[in-house]
Amino acid sequence: MNKDVPDIVIARLPIYLRTLNLLLEDGKEITSSQELGSILGISPAQIRKDLSHFGEFGKQGTGYNIKYLISQLRKILHVDREWDMILIGAGALGHAMAHYPGFREQGFNIVAVFDNDPSKIGQEWSNLVVRDAKEMEQFVAEKGIRIAILAVPARAAQAVADRLVKAGIKAILNYAPTIIQVPEGVIVEHIDPIAHLQYMTYYLE
């Protein structure tokens, strides 16, 4: 497959996709690398180069048909389908995520929530019930879930991640404020607001 496309290019595709969706909502039908670039603060050449890794999506003299490019990017990113995810951790953050409509709107469905706190297990969250974390492995295996969102305390994160990987999870969106180690073939993306804040304070003052 396209295993030779740099990670950094892949990381920009979702940004392009989001911007294209924005333009579409504004009623536009056609855009250009120039327009996309100026919205994103990226050079037009880079956008064309990035897209050229996957094919030819534009028309000389015209630009890109927004709907068509969206559909192609969705295919490339494998989001031309729905993905089921589980959420581990029924704290305040887990609660916010379970109720955030944005995941579902983008085809990412949280289909189960797990926690090990007896006072949380059994709680009903809109269309979900908080389940006992003991049932996690069986659920993942039975339903063939490959994506997990980790919203547990830092000290629990590695142990939970180990269990998830063993059960068959291949992608972890980690909200726990700690680094987790996973074997080859499993991807972790870390949501780290503190790191972003510290990056910004470097430039303040």
Add this chain to the structure above:
Amino acid sequence: MNKDVPDIVIARLPIYLRTLNLLLEDGKEITSSQELGSILGISPAQIRKDLSHFGEFGKQGTGYNIKYLISQLRKILHVDREWDMILIGAGALGHAMAHYPGFREQGFNIVAVFDNDPSKIGQEWSNLVVRDAKEMEQFVAEKGIRIAILAVPARAAQAVADRLVKAGIKAILNYAPTIIQVPEGVIVEHIDPIAHLQYMTYYLE
């Protein structure tokens, strides 16, 4: 100042800092670029190179004193002090962040929450009261706040950002699922879980 240090180097410093804090909690006193690198999946040479932009923090033959390096990184990133922040948006996500102890633990204090929904204004959230968004500008100006967390719906984000910038905000942590434009001298960092998920699904299957 160190305006010649690449952004990408600055972005790694918070990761180093987090890892060093982890090692310190484990009771370690000394580490090496080798050890840090293997934890983070980064080459030891890169870690030494990154640090060398700011000075000499290690000892040949020994490595780095963890406490000392932490204190130096905190100075470099300007987190050897506390920062007051405001939070805009009192929805589920805002609620979760206002109650997340991690910000305060790292010296980032949410000192006020704003919303424009009358049913939310006046709500008491632990030690905070949800305020009317109309008071936002005055609060920022009076208290000299420079950092804002944006947790409002996508359609409101740009307008709120414009108001924040006008009032004096210099750094925005944007949780709204949209791109916001700010003038030179203002920094935006975007928390974008959907982008992370789409990045990961590229590699799935």
Add this chain to the structure above:
DNA sequence: TAGATTGTTAATCGATTAACAATC
């Protein structure tokens, strides 16, 4: 046709890594 914009090549720029003298 004239104007615009793509896709791509080659040049440039910048970041990462290898290697090693210095030295603890």
Add this chain to the structure above:
DNA sequence: TAGATTGTTAATCGATTAACAATC
């Protein structure tokens, strides 16, 4: 001293950009 690891230089690697033929 012998072993280890830093800080730094130079080489390598890879990503970005400029430029332009192709063509809509």
